[in-house]
Amino acid sequence: MTPESAPPRTTVGRPGATSHAEIEQAAFDLFTDRGFDQTTMGDIADAVGVGRRTLFRYFPSKNDIPWGQFDRTLEAFRLILDQAPRDIALHEAVHRSVVTFNAFPDDARPPHRDRMRLILSTPSLQAHSVLRYADWRRVIVEFVARRTGQDPTDALPRTVGHVSLALALSAYESWLEQQSSSITTLLDEAMAELRWYLK
Amino acid sequence: MTPESAPPRTTVGRPGATSHAEIEQAAFDLFTDRGFDQTTMGDIADAVGVGRRTLFRYFPSKNDIPWGQFDRTLEAFRLILDQAPRDIALHEAVHRSVVTFNAFPDDARPPHRDRMRLILSTPSLQAHSVLRYADWRRVIVEFVARRTGQDPTDALPRTVGHVSLALALSAYESWLEQQSSSITTLLDEAMAELRWYLK
DNA sequence: ACATTAATGGCACTCAGCGCCACAATGCAA
DNA sequence: TTGCATTGTGGCGCTGAGTGCCATTAATGT
Incomplete structure (x- = not known):
């Protein structure tokens, strides 16, 4: 294309x-x-x-433009998910993969943080990004569907896709505010917050 | 305005x-x-x-245009949340409020389902809706911040806001596909799926 | 040389959105 | 009744994204 x-x-x-x-x-x-x-x-x-x-x-x-060649990195994401061990829980496999996927190389140009800051702080880009997020979610949805033997259109994979994106976005927003923590830590924390919230 | x-x-x-x-x-x-x-x-x-x-x-x-006067319904959402009983868990209060908020009157014009179908199936509207979702999330974030004595910019309220939206969107997508279930049921199911996913 | 291939970039167009402003339609006060 | 303040209308003209069309350019291969 x-x-x-x-x-x-x-x-x-x-x-x-x-x-x-x-x-x-x-x-x-x-x-x-x-x-x-x-x-x-x-x-x-x-x-x-x-x-x-x-x-x-x-x-x-x-x-x-600010998203660059995001579709290419999604293929890497797909590979990361597929390489997740079979003996860990589904949520663990997804979570670890998300963490790995977001461990961007330090020499990315433009710098990963600057790029995300631009995207998440510009309204028109925030809006447009939904279409990118949909692609990202689809990768997760298809993975979950495969692992659970369900259809990608079923409710569970879809819910996992949406929730995973929610956690990632929450972590990224924190990341942009406090430059101290790593995105890995913040993704872990978001998951912990969700668990605390659900009691 | x-x-x-x-x-x-x-x-x-x-x-x-x-x-x-x-x-x-x-x-x-x-x-x-x-x-x-x-x-x-x-x-x-x-x-x-x-x-x-x-x-x-x-x-x-x-x-x-397809969103109509959404900002007005958000004030109703705020009221619903505030009326949630103090003695139930936070996630229960939020979940019940979301259910109540989405129990739209049957005589809404245009019909709620048609409106949501248009929004969720038109790419440019999907994108634009993020800005509306942000307003919706803010209502939840402020509620959670109040109930937990935290700041609206803290991580927990933000994560709850994102996750709540994720569940709602997942439920709505199911709702548009299978016309049998009510949105209430589907919101319950999305929550159940999340709990199952987290083990 | 000459055909083939693949990219460039100019031109003209549609449409969203906005600033500006003259104008229309109401209530109210003298 | 006349004038005035108020408030919404809508035309005009502009910017800027995005698109279709197509002649042109720069490479390769024969």
Whole structure:
């Protein structure tokens, strides 16, 4: 779908004028400088040195830029879940996988925390992110369905998907406020809070 | 904020040309007829017999129309929570309140199920709804903070808010698929599923 | 050279949303 | 009755996202 989603098997034809990473970086600089809403696609195109029309071939919308190539990381998430040991409880398998998935490399560009801060503090991005979250949930839903022998449309997998996202979002919001704790710790704490809440 | 958010204390000045309810109804007819994305604000304005510009004085955006006057129902939600007995567990108080809040009157126009189906099956509305969900969560967060003597920015209230929304969304999705069960039953089941999941 | 392939980017269009402002329709006061 | 303050209407024109169309460009392969 996106130009780079599959590794370029041929080098035939005109080469791309830019890359997802380059656009992401240039856009992020503008976003942090003058704000997301105050940055137009034209601004970004100028910064990259490319036509506005071309930008839309790399990212389907302006809202998609801060998420980068999230669909690719989801495949990693799928693998992490599948590698979870069979002898631990379902909630344990999911929880550990979520923790592993969110243990981002420190050298991520743009930095993971800055990216999440932008997403979670910009209303239009908060809204758009639901569509990304849905993809993320689907990975969990399918995993739970497989492990429990249920259908992905059944109630249990769906509920687990929603609740897992809820815990992750709660942890991320805490993470952005208090820079002291790690996201791993905060995910653990969110789970503990849920258990306390349910008595 | 919205023209009718406060009961019109004075009858001075030019009377309104339409109402939230009328716009909602006309828009909903068009949405079901040709689809949400295929309906422009101009179409709705024509159907109501009013200027396009006027529509934006009743609803801040096209995405807000299907939600109607949700902010008003949130005040009812707040009251429901406050009336919860002091001697039951926190999670019980929240759960019962959510059930009560979602026991919509049968004669709601447009019908509650149709409205939710539109919202939950239209991507742009799904996205926009996050902002509404945030308001809904805030009501729960503030309640939990009050009952536990914590701050609304603390982790526990926030986690409860997110998880409560997760359960509600899961129940609603089931509700739209299988028309047999009541939303009350499905909310109960979602809670039961969560308990089963956590072992 | 020349065909093929694949990406670029300009142009023109639709539509949401907003600022501005002249104007219309009401109540009230003189 | 006349004027005035008040409040909503709606037209105009703009910005900016997103899209379809398509000529152009830059590479490879024969």
